[in-house]
Every structure is written in C-alpha cells, then in structure tokens.
Amino acid sequence: MDRIRVAINGYGVIGKRVADAVRLQDDMALAGVADVVNDYRLQVAAQAGLPMHAAAPQAEGPMRAAGIAIAGGLAELLAKSDVVVDCTPKKVAAVNKGVYEAAGVKAIFHGGESHALTGHSFVAQANYASALRRSSTRVVSCNTTSIVRTLGALRTAGLLKRARGTLIRRASDPWEAHADGIVNTLVPEKVIPSHQGPDARTVIPDLDVVTIAVKAAHNSSHLHTWWVELTRATTRDEVLAAFRAAPRIAFVRSSDGIVALNSTVELMADLGRPRGDMWEVALWEDVLAVDGDQAYYTYQVFNQAIVIPETIDAIRALTGIEPDAARSIAKTDASLGLTRDFLRDHEIVRREEQTP
Structure with missing residues (x-):
C-alpha cells in the first residue's frame, strides 16, 4: 500500500479535525469528505479544496445551490477509499x-456509538495490536480516552490498584452554545x-474504575478529579514519572497562571495551535499529591480534539500499514x-539528550 486513502463521512467538530490531521500524514491521502448539510462548515471546506461528496442523494441539490462543488455521492467516495472515518451524529453511524x-471499506467509528457496533474499542497506547487489520473499530469518547491514557500510564508502571473519578462535563460544544446548554446550575448524571x-473497560478489561459525572454550565472542555489507590506506597516523583513516560499526557502548572479551564484555552491560542486545539490530557503537575499508597490528581480534557491522534493511529492499525504502536504514535504526535x-x-528534551 502506497498511501492510505481516507474518506470522512461527516464534517462537524471531529470530522473537520480528522480531515486536517489526515492531510498532515505522509502515509495517508484524503479521498474526500461527505455530508448532508450546506452551511458555512461545508462552504469553508469546499473553499479549501477538499473533495466534497453528498452523503445522501437529497443533499446534492442544496449543496450545489450553496455553491459547493460536488464530486459525487457517498458510494463514489467509498469506491476510491481504503478506510472511512465516520464522524456522523450519534446513532447515525450504526x-x-x-x-x-x-x-468493502474498513471503518472507524467514535464514542457516541456502542462497543457492540464493532466489538473493538480503541486507544492507541493500550490496544493498538488487537486492532491490526480489523475491518472496524471504535475510537472511544474524549473522556474515556483520557481515562485510559492516565490510568493506563499508572497500570504500565505497576502502580494502579483501583481508581475513582469525578467528571465535571461541559454543557455543550462551543458552536452549539446558542442551542444546547445549561445556565447557572449543575446537573448530576442519574446513574452511578x-x-x-x-x-x-472495553479497552482495558481489568480496570477497577468507577466514575461519577456532573454537567456544568460551561462549554470549554471537561475537568476530571481522581483518587487512585496504588499497589504500594510510593512517592510523588514516581507517580509523575509514570505520567511523564506515557504518550499524550502534558503537564501544566497553576504556578504558571494555568489556574482554570479557560487558562489552557488561552494557552493553546498563544501557542498557535490550529483552532486552539489541545490533543493532550492537560494534567496539573503542582496539584498532584501522593500520600503513601494514595494518589490524587486533576486534569483537563479538550473534548473537540483529544480523539484526533487516536483516530489517525486507528487508520494505520486497521490497514496494517504500521504494525508497531509506538512508531505510529510517535509519527502522529510529531505531525500534529x-x-x-x-x-x-x-x-x-535537553535532559533526555544529556542522559548517558
């Protein structure tokens, strides 16, 4: 296989970010994008030269009327693709x-769908090998991705016994704030x-983990707070080292003025991140505490972007173009x-270069 030909069905919050990430990979080519709407999102994509397709026959006329050049329907897009990334709304993908x-096209779905849809749920650092050459997989949700990254890091270090976490969830995506959200209240989820x-546990079956979630009146991202019982008494430095050794976890500090969710949003913009995206779990280094065999920490999940690198790795895993998880992760992370x-x-980096 020369380059993996990737189709994207659905050009919303996730789809447009996957499209950009695919175009950064030297082993992938964007075959095209399909959708059923004709608003500013698709008009911008068309202006950027992305090959546009109507995901349903009835969408083609309105899309053309909006000035969007259509290269064909979904069938034509799939015919020239090796893998499709489904970014359509929840339940449509099923x-x-x-x-x-x-x-005959391999398919990647996202966390809005159930594990049963594909029989395989994916986070690159945890189960890349079991996704190799499968016909389909599901990249888990933003929050689940962060859980697997962080608890997986402690598990790999031999430190994880059990974990209990509280999730403070955003009320809506920013672009939907006018239509969906809550104001001046918190809404606890009804099930614990x-x-x-x-x-x-669909990714790491033996995790002893319980989560409680609350929806809050903001839309910037999610916040997690965790209590973890470790396998033995240890030090704060050892726990930090476990997180530092894992991919896609990045440290922030309140001492640097990163004191709230909006702080990292501003930081991403100042760093010149496209769309202000944060693909990493942002873990507060100076908030983390360890007391014997108990660890406590807090991190932020930028729900619009965290699953993008996982999706790129899933493309490589399904097609088998890169059989090694570490190499795919490194390649994806460098490109983004x-x-x-x-x-x-x-x-x-300087310390690692100086280590004999």
Missing part, C-alpha cells in the same frame, strides 16, 4: 456500518457509575505537534 461493509468507567509539557518541553 446505520452506516452496513453501507461500509457492502463497499457514569458510562465512562465501564467504557474504559503534541508535547509532554506545554511550557517546558524543551527542558525535558
């Missing part, structure tokens, strides 16, 4: 699965555990510009 199978803990410390990454 209907699409049969279409992809009939076209919330679905994120059980969902993490991920870091392990937003303000001090250059110091980490």
